[in-house]
Amino acid sequence: MEVDIHGAPIYFEIPIFGGIPITGTLVVTWGVMIVLTALCAWMTHGMKVRDISKKQAVAEKIYEMLNNLVRNNMGEKWMGYLPLVTAIFGLSVCSSLSSLLGLWAPTADVNTELAWALVVFILITRHKIKGHGLKGYLKGYLDPIFVMAPFNVLGEIFTPISMAFRHFGNIVSGYVISALIYAALIAANHALFRLLPGLVGSLLAEIPILGVGIPAVFSLYFDWFGSFIQAFIFCMLTMIFISTAED
Numbered sequence: 001m002e003v004d005i006h007g008a009p010i011y012f013e014i015p016i017f018g019g020i021p022i023t024g025t026l027v028v029t030w031g032v033m034i035v036l037t038a039l040c041a042w043m044t045h046g047m048k049v050r051d052i053s054k055k056q057a058v059a060e061k062i063y064e065m066l067n068n069l070v071r072n073n074m075g076e077k078w079m080g081y082l083p084l085v086t087a088i089f090g091l092s093v094c095s096s097l098s099s100l101l102g103l104w105a106p107t108a109d110v111n112t113e114l115a116w117a118l119v120v121f122i123l124i125t126r127h128k129i130k131g132h133g134l135k136g137y138l139k140g141y142l143d144p145i146f147v148m149a150p151f152n153v154l155g156e157i158f159t160p161i162s163m164a165f166r167h168f169g170n171i172v173s174g175y176v177i178s179a180l181i182y183a184a185l186i187a188a189n190h191a192l193f194r195l196l197p198g199l200v201g202s203l204l205a206e207i208p209i210l211g212v213g214i215p216a217v218f219s220l221y222f223d224w225f226g227s228f229i230q231a232f233i234f235c236m237l238t239m240i241f242i243s244t245a246e247d
Contacts, residue, residue, distance in 0.1 A: 024104035025112060032094045032106070073236065074243040085239060088116055089231045096171055096227035100219070107227075108175060110168040113234075117160035120238045124159070124245045131246025159241065167234050174222035181218055185210040 043059040052060075066089070070082045092107060099105040106112045129137045141152040186208055193204035 023109075025106045025109040028098055028103050029091075029095065029106045029112065031103075032091060032098060036090050036094060069235075070239065073239045078239075078243050081239070081242060084119075085235050088238065089235050092116075092167070092231035092234060093227050096230070097223065099175065100223055105171070105175075107167065107171045107230075110164060113164035113167045114160070116234070117164040120163065120241065121160035124241050127242060127245035163234060163237055167230050170226060170230050174226045178215065178218055178222050182215050185214055 043055050046053075047056050047059075066086050067079075067082060070079060070085055074081065095106040095112065097105075099108070125137075128140075132140065141149045141156075143152070189208055189210040190205045192210075193201050193207075195201065196204060
């Protein structure tokens with residue numbers, strides 16, 4: 001297991017039968033899915049029409065927001081994709097925020113985003129074939145002239161790749177910047193208090209005073225805002241690509 005400057009686990013692998021590893025990504029992802037499933041079951045348990053509880057009110061508000069998001073961006077025809085969009089959004093946010101608990105964030109592993117993007121790509125291709133027919137779909141690679149076919153194929157392949165790496169790159173860059181800020185504060189703390197004479201300066205230099213509070217301010221953006229905005233962007237691209245596939 002590797003450890004970062006905060007002491008949180010970065011990555012680990014546990015070999016099992018046949019040398020197949022159980023990675024940090026798998027463990028935390030399954031943990032997040034179990035927690036989300038349990039949370040949904042708890043929030044929707046004992047729902048009533050009248051005199052609803054606070055948890056039911058919260059559940060209904062979340063559902064209403066996500067329902068409007070899908071309806072406004074995809075249209076009534078595509079409301080069947082509400083569970084998919086909701087699942088990706090919830091899994092993305094919670095996976096990214098798992099780093100706040102000292103866990104390995106699955107979204108810091110590009111394989112996670114590639115798996116989501118592959119599912120979206122299959123759905124996009126399905127609707128393109130449904131809307132234009134197999135012959136029309138294949139013919140689309142020859143537009144505007146046949147020599148463009150290799151570029152059109154690459155453009156199609158790069159759709160899920162760009163979705164995955166956009167999400168992955170923004171999440172990882174946030175972690176890297178946060179780590180650099182924390183390291184700089186620790187170095188500044190050591191250099192600043194070393195200027196004080198005697199034992200007091202030596203003791204204060206070893207206490208990460210500057211490392212308390214200031215990193216939390218940056219965490220509001222890189223961890224909280226970044227996690228939500230990247231999940232939102234990935235879901236928006238998913239909805240746009242799928243809903244326009246048949247056009």
